[in-house]
């Protein structure tokens with residue numbers, strides 16, 4: 154059953170880790186989302202352009218190779234610039250290099266304008282629950 | 293003897309080709325100046341007389357007379373989409389493949405200024421796209437409203453988000469516009485679907501544009517002006533590559549057509565990455581792809597060709613030319629009818645042809661970028677990989693009349709100087725010596741098997 158919401162997903166920057174991306178696509182589809190997967194090696198502009206054309210409700214950004222912070226900088230501002238004012242932005246994967254305090258890392262991504270950020274090893278099912286809540290599909 | 297007459301009402305010349313049905317030979321060709329401003333049939337009749345003279349004593353009965361046209365400015369179009377790299381680009385590619393000259397590409401919500409600009413460009417057809425199916429529809433509806441309000445007399449092809457079609461239909465019906473709705477040029481993100489829009493554009497061309505350009509009276513004598521000339525070339529290219537029901541094609545190919553004003557490149561190829569470990573990104577490319585470079589030409593566009601390349605790049609192909617490159621380009625642009633006579637003039641024209649080929653191919657083919665990682669290099673490709681294309685074919689006056697078409701065409705091949713351009717590496721180089729490609733595109737409409745056989749016979753090694 155389709156739930157009527159469209160989500161853009163992809164792996165940002167020069168990052169070619171493809172496995173998690175496919176798993177996320179599958180999990181979202183199972184929950185009834187219309188998934189627009191732009192795949193690996195995707196610059197910010199590709200996420201934004203895809204969201205505009207498909208009238209997406211949310212963008213889920215993956216970053217696995219440790220350069221997430223650099224790659225994600227300015228993402229929210231670009232969304233605003235492109236007219237995607239209230240679009241929901243999540244980010245997850247292995248966002249930074251090494252063992253850093255997650256609270257610190259999370260704060261940095263929230264300050265960048267992401268609605269939610271997820272630490273390594275997060276079960277994607279939990280994130281999808283959050284997403285449904287944020288989109289008003291579930292309590 | 294039964295024969296078929298194929299006519300190309302070109303921008304400068306009306307060219308006729310007579311094909312013998314029995315022997316599948318080209319009986320004769322002839323041309324004369326196109327006379328679209330007075331009566332298109334005057335130039336046609338002159339060419340026809342020459343043709344009959346060339347045919348000679350033999351009795352011919354033309355059982356079919358088919359035409360294409362790029363007279364009166366060709367098919368002029370404006371393409372409108374949402375995101376420049378996505379639906380606007382997809383719309384542009386659809387229009388190019390339909391044989392159009394693109395006057396402008398617009399994206400996002402249009403403003404009044406842009407609407408005025410579109411109006412002043414006087415397009416023959418407007419292609420309106422925007423949004424994937426189920427995606428954004430605000431933009432295309434906004435643009436439909438503006439068009440309905442400000443542009444009344446231009447046929448519109450709607451090929452955008454299907455969820456917007458009902459509303460657009462209502463808007464255009466209320467405004468009394470002539471329009472046709474067809475499938476989305478980009479139904480899903482990065483998936484291109486240009487054929488339905490191309491077909492609709494062609495039907496409007498036959499139905500309305502031919503008449504609007506004062507060519508209706510030609511249709512009393514011939515069976516129809518079926519398509520714009522570049523669409524006929526693309527059609528010929530496609531059937532030559534793919535084959536017909538009975539005739540096998542020759543496989544993936546690229547056609548380069550260098551003209552006085554533009555350089556066209558057609559490729560019939562999938563273009564998927566030919567090397568392992570390459571990730572394909574961005575908007576999918578049409579299997580039959582046409583690009584037109586309006587700034588690369590041998591005469592009318594000689595100065596812009598110079599601006600796009602520069603002295604050093606042109607001199608790379610003519611190191612000892614006595615000319616000042618910029619001055620010579622200006623001179624050629626002001627004297628468009630110049631035909632080279634001396635060795636120096638030949639050499640310079642060849643160099644221009646080579647630069648035009650090189651740059652036009654760079655713009656047509658895909659590129660690959662390397663991404664450096666601690667694991668080594670990974671590659672990402674945008675556009676078509678044409679490295680392994682089997683044939684490179686030259687057509688158009690410059691190449692057909694050149695003494696050395698192979699040398700000119702070789703400038704379009706893969707080079708280690710710029711290895712990120714995925715140009716053909718080692719294709720067989722052919723030339724359309726009898727200049728029959730557009731005629732064969734027409735012939736293919738009625739006799740596809742014959743068209744393939746004739747092309748195989750007449751398009752020969754350089």
Ligand code: B12
Pocket residue numbers: 167168169170171172173174176177213214215216217218219220243244245246247248249250251271273274275276277280664665666667670
């Ligand atoms: C396989 C692999 C590779 C393969 C990738 C093949 C491919 N094309 O997919 C290759 C060998 C090419 C590779 C290369 C590199 N890799 Co690697 N790779 C891995 C490895 C072993 C597994 C990744 C994987 O597929 N996991 C399985 C999937 C299902 O999990 P996942 O990717 O984490 O995704 C899940 C979650 O993270 C989450 N998730 C992901 N995104 C998002 C987004 C949101 C919004 C949410 C909610 C959730 C979410 O959901 C996903 C599904 O469950 C990991 C280590 C590991 N065990 O994780 C290292 C790892 C990711 N690689 C790493 C590194 C450093 C690299 C390299 C830079 C060099 C190197 N040392 O190998 C290069 C980078 C290449 C590049 N430019 O991208 C590091 C990253 C370190 C960091 N971030 O701090 C890791 C963690 C290994 C390590 N511990 O050092 N790698």
